[in-house]
């Protein structure tokens with residue numbers, strides 16, 4: 563596939579109703595892509611090889627951005643490892659095989675920064691993959707995502723497929739999952755501080771998880787979508803590419819920022835029976851930045867706009 567991607571190419575975005583998939587569709591539509599396909603799970607369960615094969619035979623996409631996944635925060639990963647392993651293994655195994663079989667010209671697979679070792683040198687570089695033990699709270703999901711990254715390499719080596727992986731950091735934004743048990747940290751905090759605000763006057767406490775000491779690199783999903791378009795148009799390498807903003811924030815500092823936006827008179831209690839997870843997961847994004855890409859959505863702006871979206875759509 564010549565770079566940049568022709569804007570009339572038939573592009574499949576899997577997971578199109580999810581946070582990442584819907585951001586990808588917004589960005590591609592804004593860019594003028596005229597032939598976007600985003601089947602729902604009801605139209606094709608992407609874990610079902612026969613159904614995926616039949617769909618690809620019928621539709622014949624030329625580009626695939628594979629964003630479908632069984633996704634969740636630290637508690638969802640810790641408590642549902644078998645589901646996260648099975649679903650995320652099947653989701654890329656079926657789609658990549660069908661993509662190869664039907665001659666897809668370029669495939670971008672969404673990996674994750676959780677694939678790196680728990681005690682990885684910081685910032686984490688793509689070469690650090692498989693260099694040490696994983697974070698136990700999400701090792702099942704990480705193994706499934708690592709298999710996806712390796713599958714891109716395997717199809718490239720055996721069949722010459724132009725498949726590669728983006729490795730996003732922790733994401734947040736419109737369309738996120740705000741369920742207090744299954745969500746990631748930003749959405750979980752927004753939900754909890756909003757519930758506190760709803761409880762009315764008087765100082766109310768919000769129970770957050772862990773110690774507040776870990777650090778997370780937090781990226782707005784619209785930045786991610788823009789980075790994925792840059793990768794599709796400009797990346798001519800083969801290996802995975804980290805996608806992040808290059809700075810991280812302590813969980814406790816994030817909590818203060820969300821509190822000041824949503825419920826300033828709340829008090830914060832940390833439930834240390836809940837896990838901290840990885841102490842830090844800052845990505846080295848020099849490979850992406852060498853393509854000329856820079857993040858554009860500061861955390862403070864992103865948190866405020868995400869809360870506004872939450873109020874209009876989830877509250």
Ligand SMILES: NC(=O)C1=CN([C@@H]2O[C@H](COP(=O)(O)OP(=O)(O)OC[C@H]3O[C@@H](n4cnc5c(N)ncnc54)[C@H](OP(=O)(O)O)[C@@H]3O)[C@@H](O)[C@H]2O)C=CC1
Pocket residue numbers: 576577578579580581582583602603604606607608609628629630631632633649672673674675729730731732733734737738739746
């Ligand atoms: N959120 C984050 O912080 C990060 C996410 N990622 C990766 O980005 C990708 C998207 O994540 P995100 O948008 O947050 O997740 P969401 O849960 O918001 O979206 C996942 C999407 O995948 C779809 N899906 C799941 N299983 C199937 C299936 N069997 N058949 C068809 N569709 C299916 C869902 O469909 P339905 O709407 O019907 O449920 C949903 O649209 C994932 O690959 C994830 O690993 C990587 C790093 C960080």
Ligand SMILES: C[C@H]1O[C@H](OP(=O)(O)OP(=O)(O)OC[C@H]2O[C@@H](n3cnc4c(=O)[nH]c(N)nc43)[C@H](O)[C@@H]2O)[C@@H](O)[C@@H](O)C1=O
Pocket residue numbers: 634635636637639674675676700703704731732733744745746747748750751754769770771772773776778813836837838839840
């Ligand atoms: C994207 C990434 O996301 C996951 O890894 P994670 O970053 O550890 O997950 P998280 O966003 O849920 O937590 C980040 C930190 O925040 C703390 N924390 C405080 N209070 C709340 C809270 O209320 N909710 C949540 N979810 N976390 C909280 C929490 O204790 C932890 O220290 C994996 O799914 C992994 O697979 C993955 O890919």
